[in-house]
Amino acid sequence: MSLKLLIIGAGGIGGYYAARLAGAGHDVVLTARGDHLKAIQGRGLKVDYEGRIFDCRLPAYDHASLIQACQPDDFDLVIVALKSTATEPVMTELGDWLRSGTVPVLSLQNGVDNEPLIAVVVGESRVLGGLAVRIGGHITGPGEVFAEGVAQIVMGAWPEQAPADARIPLLDRLQTAFNLAGIPTTVTDNIRYELWRKLVINNGVNPLSALTGLDTRSLTHHPEFGRIVYGMMAETVAASRAEGVNLSQQDLDEMFELISTFNAIKTSMLVDKEKGRPLELDSIAGAVQRRCRQLGIEAPYTTTVSALLVHSGTGDRLA
Numbered sequence: 001m002s003l004k005l006l007i008i009g010a011g012g013i014g015g016y017y018a019a020r021l022a023g024a025g026h027d028v029v030l031t032a033r034g035d036h037l038k039a040i041q042g043r044g045l046k047v048d049y050e051g052r053i054f055d056c057r058l059p060a061y062d063h064a065s066l067i068q069a070c071q072p073d074d075f076d077l078v079i080v081a082l083k084s085t086a087t088e089p090v091m092t093e094l095g096d097w098l099r100s101g102t103v104p105v106l107s108l109q110n111g112v113d114n115e116p117l118i119a120v121v122v123g124e125s126r127v128l129g130g131l132a133v134r135i136g137g138h139i140t141g142p143g144e145v146f147a148e149g150v151a152q153i154v155m156g157a158w159p160e161q162a163p164a165d166a167r168i169p170l171l172d173r174l175q176t177a178f179n180l181a182g183i184p185t186t187v188t189d190n191i192r193y194e195l196w197r198k199l200v201i202n203n204g205v206n207p208l209s210a211l212t213g214l215d216t217r218s219l220t221h222h223p224e225f226g227r228i229v230y231g232m233m234a235e236t237v238a239a240s241r242a243e244g245v246n247l248s249q250q251d252l253d254e255m256f257e258l259i260s261t262f263n264a265i266k267t268s269m270l271v272d273k274e275k276g277r278p279l280e281l282d283s284i285a286g287a288v289q290r291r292c293r294q295l296g297i298e299a300p301y302t303t304t305v306s307a308l309l310v311h312s313g314t315g316d317r318l319a
């Protein structure tokens with residue numbers, strides 16, 4: 001049976017997954033703003049993925065008109081695909097509307113601090129944690145998204161899955177539907193572990209790519225930058241202990257291997273820096289630094305790269 005899905009933030013990630021899900025016959029509604037929204041409303045959303053073009057005509061709204069046009073329980077699922085810098089303001093903007101229904105909310109964002117912000121608004125029992133894995137994607141022009149990679153999704157009941165958790169039937173349904181739509185999707189019973197493993201990658205490459213302008217392959221294969229990437233990843237592994245997640249040396253090596261052998265991706269933070277947009281620095285490097293401070297340990301690589309990035313002229317745009 002087809003799903004009714006609301007995707008908040010039709011950018012690189014939201015736009016790509018929207019196209020796959022709509023292509024498989026699901027009813028997808030988008031939110032966006034500005035020229036991108038106008039283009040989606042006028043001409044539709046065009047997604048260029050691995051040599052295939054998806055042209056989709058989908059209903060799209062800004063948040064003020066979404067509240068007028070739809071009820072939260074018109075949907076089986078709300079997917080948040082915003083930058084982390086927008087999570088709190090958008091949750092405030094849509095808070096009363098979301099609270100007027102019972103629909104579950106899935107975050108597909110990088111970082112470990114989005115689900116807690118969503119839970120403040122809708123309550124933990126409605127939150128699904130998730131992440132977009134092995135995908136690079138961004139808006140290339142109004143109404144246009146480019147994406148590459150196998151583009152998996154990992155998701156699970158947040159913060160943890162209880163025995164006989166009421167969210168399991170929905171997760172199973174989503175897993176089946178997403179896989180049939182061409183999105184390799186797995187459900188985990190330990191989503192916080194997976195979110196932290198992804199943070200290892202993002203802290204390893206995103207800030208350094210924004211600082212240097214280099215893609216993920218150039219960074220990880222560079223004799224000096226590769227060591228800095230590994231150092232920032234190791235600091236993320238150490239930081240995970242502050243939340244009892246306790247990532248291991250094996251997690252560190254697996255994540256370094258994953259990003260070293262993945263496509264040469266222009267990270268989302270580099271794309272934001274080039275476009276002069278706010279960076280997810282606080283939710284990536286800041287998240288690691290805060291946990292390390294809490295544990296009384298240093299995070300010298302993360303602290304240095306963050307400080308250089310702020311100093312390089314983006315400081316006034318950090319959220």
Ligand SMILES: NC(=O)C1=CN([C@@H]2O[C@H](COP(=O)(O)OP(=O)(O)OC[C@H]3O[C@@H](n4cnc5c(N)ncnc54)[C@H](OP(=O)(O)O)[C@@H]3O)[C@@H](O)[C@H]2O)C=CC1
Nearest residue numbers: 009011012013032033081082083084086109110136137268
């Ligand atoms: N891009 C990638 O390759 C990957 C990204 N991720 C993560 O996925 C998440 C989403 O990233 P990404 O897709 O790159 O983000 P984008 O910036 O491409 O997309 C976010 C979209 O949300 C829109 N938006 C923001 N605020 C509002 C608002 N108030 N009302 C309506 N629309 C709004 C943005 O509009 P505007 O442009 O006007 O701000 C933009 O269109 C991030 O956490 C990122 O780290 C994970 C894996 C890979």
Ligand SMILES: CC(C)(CO)C(=O)C(=O)O
Nearest residue numbers: 133134135136265267268
């Ligand atoms: C590093 C990468 C591409 C991994 O998917 C990512 O998550 C991002 O660009 O934010």
